Amino acid sequence: MDLHRLTIHEAADLLRRRETSSQELTRACLDRIAAVDPAVRAFVTVCADGALQQAGEADRRITNGEATPLTGIPAAIKDNMCTRGVRTTCSSRMLEGFVPPYNATVVQSLSDAGMVMLGKANMDEFAMGSSTEHSAFFPSRNPWDRARVPGGSSGGSCVAVAADEAIYSLGSDTGGSIRQPAGFCSVVGFKPTYGRVSRFGLVAFASSLDQIGPITKDVTDCALVMNAICGYDPGDSTSLNQPTPDYTRSLVPDLKGLRLGVPQEYAVAGMQPGVESAFKAAVRRLAELGAEIEWGAFLPHTRYALAAYYIIAPSEASANLARYDGVKYGFSAPEASSMWDALEKTKQAGFGAEVKRRIMLGTYALSAGYYDAYYLKAQKVRTLIRQEFDRAFARFDALITPTSPTVPFKIGEKMDDPVQMYLSDICTLPVNIAGIPAVSVPAGFVDGLPVGLQAIGKPLGEETLLRIAFAYEQSTDWHKRKTPL
Amino acid sequence: MKLSREEVKHLALLVRLGLSEDEIERLREQLSNILENFEILQQVDTTDVPPTAHCIALENVLRDDQSGPSLAPEEVLSNAPNREEQYFRVRAVLEQ
Numbered sequence: 001m002d003l004h005r006l007t008i009h010e011a012a013d014l015l016r017r018r019e020t021s022s023q024e025l026t027r028a029c030l031d032r033i034a035a036v037d038p039a040v041r042a043f044v045t046v047c048a049d050g051a052l053q054q055a056g057e058a059d060r061r062i063t064n065g066e067a068t069p070l071t072g073i074p075a076a077i078k079d080n081m082c083t084r085g086v087r088t089t090c091s092s093r094m095l096e097g098f099v100p101p102y103n104a105t106v107v108q109s110l111s112d113a114g115m116v117m118l119g120k121a122n123m124d125e126f127a128m129g130s131s132t133e134h135s136a137f138f139p140s141r142n143p144w145d146r147a148r149v150p151g152g153s154s155g156g157s158c159v160a161v162a163a164d165e166a167i168y169s170l171g172s173d174t175g176g177s178i179r180q181p182a183g184f185c186s187v188v189g190f191k192p193t194y195g196r197v198s199r200f201g202l203v204a205f206a207s208s209l210d211q212i213g214p215i216t217k218d219v220t221d222c223a224l225v226m227n228a229i230c231g232y233d234p235g236d237s238t239s240l241n242q243p244t245p246d247y248t249r250s251l252v253p254d255l256k257g258l259r260l261g262v263p264q265e266y267a268v269a270g271m272q273p274g275v276e277s278a279f280k281a282a283v284r285r286l287a288e289l290g291a292e293i294e295w296g297a298f299l300p301h302t303r304y305a306l307a308a309y310y311i312i313a314p315s316e317a318s319a320n321l322a323r324y325d326g327v328k329y330g331f332s333a334p335e336a337s338s339m340w341d342a343l344e345k346t347k348q349a350g351f352g353a354e355v356k357r358r359i360m361l362g363t364y365a366l367s368a369g370y371y372d373a374y375y376l377k378a379q380k381v382r383t384l385i386r387q388e389f390d391r392a393f394a395r396f397d398a399l400i401t402p403t404s405p406t407v408p409f410k411i412g413e414k415m416d417d418p419v420q421m422y423l424s425d426i427c428t429l430p431v432n433i434a435g436i437p438a439v440s441v442p443a444g445f446v447d448g449l450p451v452g453l454q455a456i457g458k459p460l461g462e463e464t465l466l467r468i469a470f471a472y473e474q475s476t477d478w479h480k481r482k483t484p485l
Numbered sequence: 486m487k488l489s490r491e492e493v494k495h496l497a498l499l500v501r502l503g504l505s506e507d508e509i510e511r512l513r514e515q516l517s518n519i520l521e522n523f524e525i526l527q528q529v530d531t532t533d534v535p536p537t538a539h540c541i542a543l544e545n546v547l548r549d550d551q552s553g554p555s556l557a558p559e560e561v562l563s564n565a566p567n568r569e570e571q572y573f574r575v576r577a578v579l580e581q
Contacts, residue, residue: 347503
């Protein structure tokens with residue numbers, strides 16, 4: 001049996017019945033990484049010894065009858081979440097040698113549940129990008145077509161799962177960075193409500209937008225990981241102090257009684273015809289499953305979301321990234337004549353082109369004379385976008401859109417044109433602006449390239465989204481298709 | 486919105502970001518193009534619309550002032566590019 005191809009729930013069943021061990025499962029994943037990672041480059045760091053040691057501990061825990069559904073299951077963690085004793089680079093020269101002395105809360109939660117950590121996944125530098133080409137180390141490649149990007153910024157996390165290197169992974173999503181690559185790689189990616197998952201130990205990009213979430217092979221696995229990572233954390237002052245449901249109870253295979261809106265505003269110019277027809281077929285399927293569907297214009301400010309996002313996110317980033325001064329941790333320019341010179345040289349050599357672009361953009365939007373016209377204006381548009389989502393959710397249980405207007409694009413295709421690159425998040429970033437949850441599920445293929453379906457929910461509407469995603473998934477076999485690797 | 490080289494240099498100085506001459510020119514072009522795309526926001530009527538800084542309505546989050554475990558000094562200093570004994574070593578702030 002190809003153990004690395006299993007889902008969490010399949011592997012957990014075998015472990016519970018002692019038909020395999022976590023050590024066997026972990027070796028299968030490490031062998032798979034050795035075999036295919038040179039072709040797709042999902043990992044920045046592989047922790048073979050640590051993973052096998054954790055697998056041994058998990059096997060003892062299973063023998064003692066103390067297992068959770070995640071005990072002994074091998075996972076990859078995006079390289080912007082702090083892992084004690086394992087370097088956390090954000091795919092940046094700035095943090096190439098940074099070894100955190102503590103775990104992010106999500107990493108600690110998964111470790112407590114018995115995770116086997118295979119390694120740290122590649123990403124766009126500091127999570128800024130939509131293709132993983134902005135990694136300072138190397139681009140990751142789409143396992144469905146290695147000439148194409150896997151999406152980003154959680155590209156490595158999605159590739160690791162799609163290529164069966166890891167059973168599941170964690171990503172982070174600031175404007176679509178879980179959902180867009182999940183759609184591009186044909187895996188399930190969930191961005192929870194802002195505050196649902198602790199951000200403690202997540203290296204900050206845009207603090208009012210960032211949220212951690214699971215990337216899995218199916219929706220059942222998604223619910224299992226959500227159960228382990230959602231919940232209040234006193235270490236994150238923006239964490240929501242709300243009870244966490246058992247998300248596996250949402251896995252119901254029908255949609256009777258649900259009202260779903262399909263916002264016309266997401267049928268953007270530039271949407272590929274193949275994506276559009278796959279999307280329409282998926283919506284028909286949701287209707288067959290019992291949902292009441294209404295097509296219409298509900299979100300007129302969607303067309304302003306991209307501009308608002310690319311003012312708000314870089315503004316927050318320019319403040320957050322000011323901490324990289326080469327003093328307490330991270331890269332420090334060795335040759336400098338003065339403190340100011342050291343600071344300038346440290347940032348010049350430590351940051352890549354996209355990070356510099358966003359720092360400069362944010363600094364511009366926040367600077368005297370432009371603050372009202374850009375940053376304040378964007379925050380007001382943010383209010384309007386939130387309000388129209390609120391109005392839509394008074395009528396609908398969820399909104400349905402494509403995850404991205406295109407299939408995965410070619411490596412290099414958008415690298416010289418930042419605006420074109422930004423447009424690939426057009427369907428996902430309004431969700432972060434409003435702080436609401438959304439999920440991407442596999443919804444078919446166009447010429448062998450994946451298409452994702454996005455369901456957007458009201459605040460704390462995770463259960464409804466899981467139900468929609470599960471019912472849709474169970475009525476298709478998209479999630480069972482395997483990459484050519 | 487067309488940026489000048491001087492404006493790009495001024496922004497870089499505000500954030501103490503070192504840039505080569507090539508980077509200044511490339512950023513001048515790219516930022517100008519991006520900012521032009523953002524002018525669409527001026528079409529939106531935001532009269533009497535309050536700004537949103539954060540999507541969840543949280544009040545100040547307070548906790549009791551109780552001490553808890555902290556990282557050991559060695560752990561804190563373990564990533565320091567330059568250190569001296571129990572301190573981070575920095576370049577002179579005041580020059581002679």
